[in-house]
Amino acid sequence: MNSISRTPARATIVEFLSKSYSPVDVSQIVNFLRAKNLSTNKVTVYRVMDFLLEKGFIDKVEFREGKFRYEIKRDDHHHFICQNCDVVEDISDCNISVLVEEIQKKKGILIKKHSLEFFGICKNCQL
Amino acid sequence: MNSISRTPARATIVEFLSKSYSPVDVSQIVNFLRAKNLSTNKVTVYRVMDFLLEKGFIDKVEFREGKFRYEIKRDDHHHFICQNCDVVEDISDCNISVLVEEIQKKKGILIKKHSLEFFGICKNCQL
């Protein structure tokens, strides 16, 4: 047993993030919890997100919407957001780690994380 | 003469962005304008930023702060933000365009822009 308490809210949020194909925002999480008949509100969700972030279970991302989105932490991957239909695609085979290494050496800085998002038009919306 | 009206607010904001080493937020812009004895407020600044964005003079970026920052549009470049002292360094010689090309071909998507920010510890803060 570790010391992490597993409450219904936390467990359900992790469940929701795990089965979401793209990063979700706080409103979506609240809606999911309520659909599961869990009484909750945004404040609780924000606090759970803080907790999960601190534990390193999730990542916090931005899509230039003026709000944050969250997703289960996974291996290095990035997102493509269609500016027409808002669909989000994962970009996972992008070799950014080589760049990160180069930059670290050249600049003498220590890179702990990075954000990389692509914006454009998806395959469907080009038709 | 083009049809772009050059008001004191707009000219001064462009001046400020031009001489800023890193992206600035709306509060910083308001402060700069007031220091120049220009009466203004946030709403006006937001509207000027919309105008400049639409004209393609500036870019809007996010540093995971829950707000937007703005900078003069320049050639492809990115930012490194020190998580300790908040200093921002430009990362300009990063060959991401190759990756963009690859991804476009592989996924059949059309990439119009991307955001790439690095977070970590700068040279000074490692001492």
Added chain:
DNA sequence: GTCACTGCAAAGGCTTTGCATGTAC
């Protein structure tokens, strides 16, 4: 006068904080 720019007030959305209540151990 017309049109665009600006200013003020208000509202809306996202996020955080304070405090009280509830729950697990």
Added chain:
DNA sequence: GTACATGCAAAGCCTTTGCAGTGAC
């Protein structure tokens, strides 16, 4: 009982909107 999780209300920012006033042409 203690420590932590949750809920509600309120507040704090950032940003947008409505409407009136100002100024350039």
